[in-house]
Amino acid sequence: xxxxxxxxxxxxxxxxxxxxxxxxxxxxxxxxxxxxxxxxxxxxxxxxxxxxxxxxxxxxxxxxxxxxxxxxxxxxxxxxxxxxxxxxxxxxxxxxxxxxxxxxxxxxxxxxxxxxxxxxxxxxxxxxxxxxxxxxxxxxxxxxxxxxxxxxxxxxxxxxxxxxxxxxxxxxxxxxxxxxxxxxxxxxxxxxxxxxxxxxxxxxxxxxxxxxxxxxxxxxxxxxxxxxxxxxxxxxxxxxxxxxxxxxxxxxxxxxxxxxxxxxxxxxxxxxxxxxxxxxxxxxxxxxxxxxxxxxxxxxxxxxxxxxxxxxxxxxxxxxxxxxxxxxxxxxxxxxxxxxxxxxxxxxxxxxxxxxxxxxxxxxxxxxxxxxxxxxxxxx
Amino acid sequence: xxxxxxxxxxxxxxxxxxxxxxxxxxxxxxxxxxxxxxxxxxxxxxxxxxxxxxxxxxxxxxxxxxxxxxxxxxxxxxxxxxxxxxxxxxxxxxxxxxxxxxxxxxxxxxxxxxxxxxxxxxxxxxxxxxxxxxxxxxxxxxxxxxxxxxxxxxxxxxxxxxxxxxxxxxxxxxxxxxxxxxxxxxxxxxxxxxxxxxxxxxxxxxxxxxxxxxxxxxxxxxxxxxxxxxxxxxxxxxxxxxxxxxxxxxxxxxxxxxxxxxxxxxxxxxxxxxxxxxxxxxxxxxxxxxxxxxxxxxxxxxxxxxxxxxxxxxxxxxxxxxxxxxxxxxxxxxxxxxxxxxxxxxxxxxxxxxxxxxxxxxxxxxxxxxxxxxxxxxxxxxxxxxxxxxxxxxxxxxxxxxxxxxxxxxxxxxxxxxxxxxxxxxxxxxxxxxxxxxxxxxxxxxxxxxxxxxxxxxxxxxxxxxxxxxxxxxxxxxxxxxxxxxxxxxxxxxxxxxxxxxxxxxxxxxxxxxxxxxxxxxxxxxxxxxxxxxxxxxxxxxxxxxxxxxxxxxxxxxxxxxxxxxxxxxxxxxxxxxxxxxxxxxxxxxxxxxxxxxxxxxxxxxxxxxxxxxxxxx
Numbered sequence: 002x003x004x005x006x007x008x009x010x011x012x013x014x015x016x017x018x019x020x021x022x023x024x025x026x027x028x029x030x031x032x033x034x035x036x037x038x039x040x041x042x043x044x045x046x047x048x049x050x051x052x053x054x055x056x057x058x059x060x061x062x063x064x065x066x067x068x069x070x071x072x073x074x075x076x077x078x079x080x081x082x083x084x085x086x087x088x089x090x091x092x093x094x095x096x097x098x099x100x101x102x103x104x105x106x107x108x109x110x111x112x113x114x115x116x117x118x119x120x121x122x123x124x125x126x127x128x129x130x131x132x133x134x135x136x137x138x139x140x141x142x143x144x145x146x147x148x149x150x151x152x153x154x155x156x157x158x159x160x161x162x163x164x165x166x167x168x169x170x171x172x173x174x175x176x177x178x179x180x181x182x183x184x185x186x187x188x189x190x191x192x193x194x195x196x197x198x199x200x201x202x203x204x205x206x207x208x209x210x211x212x213x214x215x216x217x218x219x220x221x222x223x224x225x226x227x228x229x230x231x232x233x234x235x236x237x238x239x240x241x242x243x244x245x246x247x248x249x250x251x252x253x254x255x256x257x258x259x260x261x262x263x264x265x266x267x268x269x270x271x272x273x274x275x276x277x278x279x280x281x282x283x284x285x286x287x288x289x290x291x292x293x294x295x296x297x298x299x300x301x302x303x304x305x306x307x308x309x310x311x312x313x314x315x316x317x318x319x320x321x322x323x324x325x326x327x328x329x330x331x332x333x334x335x336x337x338x339x340x341x342x343x344x345x346x347x348x349x350x351x352x353x354x355x356x357x358x359x360x361x362x363x364x365x366x367x368x369x370x371x372x373x374x375x376x377x378x379x380x381x
Numbered sequence: 382x383x384x385x386x387x388x389x390x391x392x393x394x395x396x397x398x399x400x401x402x403x404x405x406x407x408x409x410x411x412x413x414x415x416x417x418x419x420x421x422x423x424x425x426x427x428x429x430x431x432x433x434x435x436x437x438x439x440x441x442x443x444x445x446x447x448x449x450x451x452x453x454x455x456x457x458x459x460x461x462x463x464x465x466x467x468x469x470x471x472x473x474x475x476x477x478x479x480x481x482x483x484x485x486x487x488x489x490x491x492x493x494x495x496x497x498x499x500x501x502x503x504x505x506x507x508x509x510x511x512x513x514x515x516x517x518x519x520x521x522x523x524x525x526x527x528x529x530x531x532x533x534x535x536x537x538x539x540x541x542x543x544x545x546x547x548x549x550x551x552x553x554x555x556x557x558x559x560x561x562x563x564x565x566x567x568x569x570x571x572x573x574x575x576x577x578x579x580x581x582x583x584x585x586x587x588x589x590x591x592x593x594x595x596x597x598x599x600x601x602x603x604x605x606x607x608x609x610x611x612x613x614x615x616x617x618x619x620x621x622x623x624x625x626x627x628x629x630x631x632x633x634x635x636x637x638x639x640x641x642x643x644x645x646x647x648x649x650x651x652x653x654x655x656x657x658x659x660x661x662x663x664x665x666x667x668x669x670x671x672x673x674x675x676x677x678x679x680x681x682x683x684x685x686x687x688x689x690x691x692x693x694x695x696x697x698x699x700x701x702x703x704x705x706x707x708x709x710x711x712x713x714x715x716x717x718x719x720x721x722x723x724x725x726x727x728x729x730x731x732x733x734x735x736x737x738x739x740x741x742x743x744x745x746x747x748x749x750x751x752x753x754x755x756x757x758x759x760x761x762x763x764x765x766x767x768x769x770x771x772x773x774x775x776x777x778x779x780x781x782x783x784x785x786x787x788x789x790x791x792x793x794x795x796x797x798x799x800x801x802x803x804x805x806x807x808x809x810x811x812x813x814x815x816x817x818x819x820x821x822x823x824x825x826x827x828x829x830x831x832x833x834x835x836x837x838x839x840x841x842x843x844x845x846x847x848x849x850x851x852x853x854x855x856x857x858x859x860x861x862x863x864x865x866x867x868x869x870x871x872x873x874x875x876x877x878x879x880x881x882x883x884x885x886x887x888x889x890x891x892x893x894x895x896x897x898x899x900x901x902x903x904x905x906x907x908x909x910x911x912x913x914x915x916x917x918x919x920x921x922x923x924x925x926x927x928x929x930x931x932x933x934x935x936x937x938x939x940x941x942x943x944x945x946x947x948x949x950x951x952x953x954x955x956x957x958x959x960x961x962x963x964x965x966x967x968x969x970x971x972x973x974x975x976x977x978x979x980x981x982x983x984x985x986x987x988x989x990x991x992x993x994x995x996x997x998x999x
Contacts, residue, residue, distance in 0.1 A: 161490075299549070
């Protein structure tokens, strides 16, 4: 019972205080929290706190038949669910040696790029809202709805399209769909100058975003940053180009980069990516009518489907960054283990914690939105 | 492969933003141009969903068979199969009165239930609004019908298409001998599945259990199919022996009611349940099968003795069940070898007799004693059996052929199919006709026609066999495969022909006269064929074979017992357990329930259970 055996309880200095930033806070993305220690308005320490949202996706997947997981995985990322379906399906296809028909691959690209645009519009809205610009949010959500209308039309679901299935996709395009897709793309493109005026060129936003949440390229690489956040530090790495899947190697698109590595740069990269996605989709509209054939490779009866034993690691470029699935099969009717590397699990934990330190409390929300962190990917 | 695309055309307004550009304090004010624009949220009425929409369920109750595949594939256990009493329940045709009820607190509208449905009964609608007060919280658990969950049809949304269909509707092809390879011999026609084929075929099963319900002996087909899929063939045999000790036989010649009820058969080809059973039985070593069959056999003797007359499927199944329960069983068989109708009625190209021998060997290895060549009624009387045994089972089959009794049918060259088939098995010589005419359209008619065709081919190098039947081709009693193979083998089939007379000249049979059949049954459904006398044909023949049905030879019972027993239309009257009106005598198989091997096996189980129960009460 000697006092030196015990750590003394250190009293915090009277000018420091702790604050729960979330889970119920307009400035936080999703059900997520940061426990922050503050000195005045300056953040001294931040601790990410997930666990308020979905739990145990990976464990749930072990309890489900291979086919059943296609309805579960989109829920890991609500704003951008399509890459989840695709990445999981790609893993199963690789384990089974399924060859996905060409047409299905083009349809998948179309779905992914539509999803990317929808996700970016959503993020811009959220980001603008953190700086008090609610009109951009209203516009972003309303314009995203036009894309959801397209999703509803060709996949049957507005948000969770559940369109991919191991082997291909589940539906042919409805009559005249590509025409309507083109019209929607024209409309979105015509809206971009309005977004620029209201948001991207808005002095209020520019002043707030420039120099906020800065990371260097070295830091980004060390912290496992991917996607637009990495490209905002000047490194042009994109899975679609550097480890191509589907038919991305047959498509012409650029990888936008920015150098400054701050919230402004990250937002600008996404703004430019929107253009690239539209460019890709216009190529799909051009080429898809000439690609004929089946849209799905035959798969066994899903109630009696043993995927051959083995393990695989698949990755795709989601709107948030590099999304990966590590899937292990022991030759049984259900996955033995699935690990999801959601890009946000890096962005919303170690990156956000480190970048918040030293910033003002009102910049935490902006930093998080500029990282486009999606809490369910952390809490998977 | 991508064709060059004019990049300039792709982006109509390529807006780029530079850091320097950003900065005008007035630019946000440009949004004021939208001030008077109508909000996108107006109007507020619900809008119709897309044609492909995944909304609330629709279920065509007429089409749905209650197979519960939707329940099995549901990710969220949102589907519960509930009994709908006013709907029909028909196990023979694979229909249950279960229908899916959906818990919309769980459903995620993934539509896997739609894509797997074997009947295409379930689909999703374009309806997407449901709300309720706190008190009506149970209203989220709903039994949808063809009008949707609120009875207001909103139109069809997500339907099954060929692209989204998750079932494999085509069975694995079975390797078979070609007509020219098989016509001059009795080699087995069907080759059986390879390992890979069997696993793929087994994987087509959705485990609905319709086959189990339809099978007379309720074989655990879903379980053994599952075991085959999992590669555990011994386990498959174990499941098979739970309900059928004649699995080599049934794996080859069963009438497969299971496949008629198979839910995959609603839109595609049913799972080859019979061939899978055969595959499992053929794949496991015979000695191992004996060990598996012996599992669970009683390790004591009850001291009760049972006599069974007839060593066919019914008699031997009864014997198998009774010895497993510790009773001692002796089977009396009048013929030279055990096996009954599978040996003496079914030709070897369908059922090689060594496979039958294996089934019988398993049964005798359990301790069943079979005494062949003993004719009850002559070598031993029923009275003796009654005195020496605790119970007696009559399983004598149908070994007497019926006659058309047309003029000339008593000629010595007018023969019974069942008699010729027996002689073929026993290698008893008879004169092979150069031109044969068979009367009958059932499987026995096909069996004798194809047997004679083979013998003609061997002896004369050509086939001249004609089959005439009362029924039209679409109503033939014979298996369609039999008819197809008959034709491949050069046998001519004349449908809707009624035999009128066997034409005899100078005491020599020269043919069969038939008339065209107008109708077979009268308005009350009684057998009363009507003919078109103008349409007459003479089928040249030096032998006419009658294959129009069989009856049992009940002479062995003796006058006293025949008198004491109750009869119904010439057949022994039995209760639901197979017991006759005499308390020590049971009857099973074809002689009481008509010809069918799997029904005979089911009978055997039933009778054995009844005897065991009765003996235990003694």
